[in-house]
Amino acid sequence: MTFSVHRFEPPSFVPHRWRRGGHLQTLLAPRPTMSISEWQKLSSGVKSEKHRLPVSDNDTLILHDDTPESWLGTPRGSVLLLHGICGCHAADYMVRFKRRLLAIGIRVFRLDMRGCGESVAYCRGITHAGRSEDVLAAIERIADLTGEQAAPIGAVGTSLGGNQLLRAAGRIGAGLDARPSYWDRIGPILAIAPPIDLQACSDRMESWSLRFYNHYFITQLLRRAKSTLQMREELGSLLDGRAPKTLREFDRRITAPMAGFPCERTYYAESSAHSVVEQIDVPALIVTAADDPLVPVDSFVALRDRVHESTRVLTMPTGGHHGYTQSDGTAWTDELVAKLYDSAW
Template identity: 35%
Template sequence: MNPLNADFRPFPLLAGGHRQTLAACYVAATASLPSSVQHRVALEDGDQLVLHDDCPPDWQAGAPAVLLVHGLCGSHQSRYVVRIGSKLLARGVRVFRLDLRGCGAGEMLARTSTHCGRATDLEPPIVRIGELAPDSPLTVVGFSLGGALTLNLAAMPSVPSNFARIVAVCPPVDLFAVEELLKRPWNRKYDQFFARELWKKVQHRSRIVAGAPSVDHLPKPRKLREFDEAYTVPLGGYRDADDYYEQTSVASRLAKIELPTRIIAAANDPIVPLEPLASSQLGPATQLLATGCGGHLGFVGRRGSDPDRYWLDWRVIEWVLEGDQAPAPQPESQLARPSVWRIARGLRSPQPSSQPSTVAD
C-alpha cells in the first residue's frame, strides 16, 4: 500500500508539519460536551482510572459506543478528544473519554504515570464499558500514546469481547525512531516540552498522593530518554531505556492485530515518524491512511466535502459509524472553526473545558 494515499489538502497557511502540530494545540475550539457521568475504574495495583460517559438521550444498548484515549500529557479535555467526541455524540454514538493513569480527573487517583508499557491499563475500562453498554460494539480511538496503547492491547493473544474496532492516530509504534526524530534541531522543543510536563506531574504527585514514589532526589530531566531512565525504567522493571523502548514498541506486532483497524499518520509529523508504520507488516484488517502533510494530530485542511476543516475528525467518524445511517452533519457555521490567522501569527488560544461531571462510581 502506498503510505501517502490519503486525500488531505492542508489549509494554505498551515502547510508545514510544525504548523499543523501547533494547530492541534492552539486552534480555538468551541466544541463542548454535556455534563458527563464519571466512572472510576480500579486497576490491579490499586491505582484508578476515570471514564467520562456521555450518552445520547435516545441511545439504547446495542447502539455504537466509542472510547477516546488521549495522548501523552493529555486528558479527557484535550481539544481533539472533546471536538471529535462532540461530533460523535451528535450522531447518536455513546462517547466514553478515558483519563489514563495520573491524568486529568484521575491525576490524584494514581501513584504512578502512564507510559507505552501500560497497554493492559485499557482492558479494565473496556470491560467496564461492556457492563455499561451491553451488546454494543466498541471502537477504541487512540491518539498518539493512546494509539500505541490501543494497538499494543489489540496485538495481545486475547482482548475483551466488546472490543470491536480501532482507530489509531499518529501512534508511536517504534520508540527508537521517535527518539531519533526528536533529536533534529527543530524538533527538540517537543522533547523538552514533554520531559518538562511529565516531570511537573510526577513531582506534584509525589508530594500529594500517598504511596507515590519520591523524585526529589533525582536530577531534572531535559528530554524524554532522561525521564524514562530516571522514572519509567525503575518503576516498570525494565533494565534501561533501550529495554523499555524495545519491549513496548508495537511495530513488530502489528501483523498480529485481527480487529478492523484504521491507522492515520502524516509524513511530516515532527514527533512520530511515519516510516516505521509504512515499512511494517500490518494485520489483515488494518488500513494505513497516511498523508504527506498533517503534522502531529493536526490535519487542519482546506474546505472540501467535509462539513468543516477538521479532516481528521471525519476520518474517525466514518470508521466508527462504518456506513451506518446517522443524523445529517451540522452546518459548518455551527462547528468550531480553526483560528488559522491566530496560528499563523503564533498566538495562543485558550484551552477548551468540559462541564462539571457527576461521579457515578
C-alpha cells in the first residue's frame, strides 16, 4: 500500500457552539449529512444482500453487503464497518458511514457481531472487546466475495469495534496470528474512540459522575444477554440476583464467564488492543478526543511516539466519545470516513 496516513489531511472540525465539552458531544446525536431525497436517489442503484458468516463455537454472524452500481464495473474498494458495544448494523453512525461511502463508489459491508442485530438468533455467544477473530473472519469473506482482483479492503471500527479491529491487525503484525494471503489488500483502517486499555476504561467507569453511562450500557447489555442466555441453560444463573450497577460488575458477572475468561481482569488484559497496537503494519488511523468521558486520552499519549510508521494517532481537542458534532449539526466523522477512503483509493 502506498497511502500514508501521515500525509492525509483530515477535514477541519469546528465544534457545535452549544455542544461544548465531552458529555454534550457524546450524548447529543448529530444529524445525517445526506438528506432523505439524496439517499433515495443513491439507493436506487445499490444492490443489497446478506451473507451468513460461520465463526467459532458454532455461532453465525450476519454480514450486510451493499454494492453501488459503479462498483460492478470498476471495483474501487470495499470497507467493513464495525459497531460499538450497544450497536449493530443499523446504528445511526453505521448507516451514515455506509451512505457516504456508497456515494463515492465504495462497496460497504456492515457486520452484526455475536448477539447483536440480526446475528442474535444464530449465536450462543456474545460479542466482547477481544473478538478480533470475528473481524478477520469477516475480512476473509470480503476478500472472497470481491475476488482476486487487487481492489483494496478497508475497515472502520467505532468504540468497541475499534478495539477489535486494532487487536486483529496488531496480532497479525506481531506474528501472533498467521498473516492471511489477502493481507496486502488491507488498509487504510480507521479506529474511532477505541477503548484500547480496557482496565483503564473500567477504572474510569467506576466514577460516580459516570453513573448515567453505566445505567445506559447495562440496560442495553442485559437485554441482549437475556436473549442469548435463553439458549444456554447452563449459564442461566448468571442473571440471578440484583442487576449489575457498573460495567465492571457486568463484565465480572456476565461477560467474563460467558466468554470463557476466569475473571474480568483477565478479560481486560487479554482483550485490550494496547498490547499489540504498536505492531500494526498496515496504514492505520486512530482517532480519539481529549474530552472523551469514557476512554481516557492518557491511553494514547505515550502511544503516539511508539506506533509503527504506518500508524497515526490523531487526538482531537474535543468531540466526546464518538460525538464530533460540527457547527452545522452534522458529524465530523462522516466527513473523515468519506475523505479518508476517497483520498486513499
